[in-house]
Amino acid sequence: MANPRRGEIEAVLDGRPRTLVLTLGALAELEAAFGADDLMALAARFSQGRLGARDAARIIRAGLSGAGERVSLEAVEAMRAEGGAAGFARIVCDLLQATFGEGENPPPPQEG
Incomplete structure (x- = not known):
């Protein structure tokens, strides 16, 4: 389970939750x-x-590696995320927000 106080996020990749x-x-x-x-x-x-x-x-590969899951860039490129490309964008947004952002609840990305 991800610990947001340590900058961790949880994301579902290839159908399973990962930190x-x-x-x-x-x-x-x-x-x-x-x-x-x-x-x-x-x-x-x-x-x-x-x-x-x-x-x-x-x-995403760096985030998985930081959490102890060693995967190649090619393996990440072959993964699937819930929501497709928008799902990957959300994972990246959440991870960067957890690392560099301020506040505990960033606004969701705008769709459209």
Whole structure:
């Protein structure tokens, strides 16, 4: 079960609940993957709200890795999320909010 006080979220991937968290190691991995010089640059990149499918897969993979589940990027790219692409977007949003955001209950993403 995810502990939000530790920045953990729970997401259903391939039909089973999984915990994701962006630990310092996972964040360092994302800094390298995105060419960010530091955490502030990484947060600024994410705050632009323009992430591709491969970016989302990298973030989800890092979150799974941070929670102790070692999976390849290719394995994440083959996973299914409830709600399809919107489900993946929600997972990424929730994980970034848990890591960088303020407040305990972020607003849901706008649909339309």
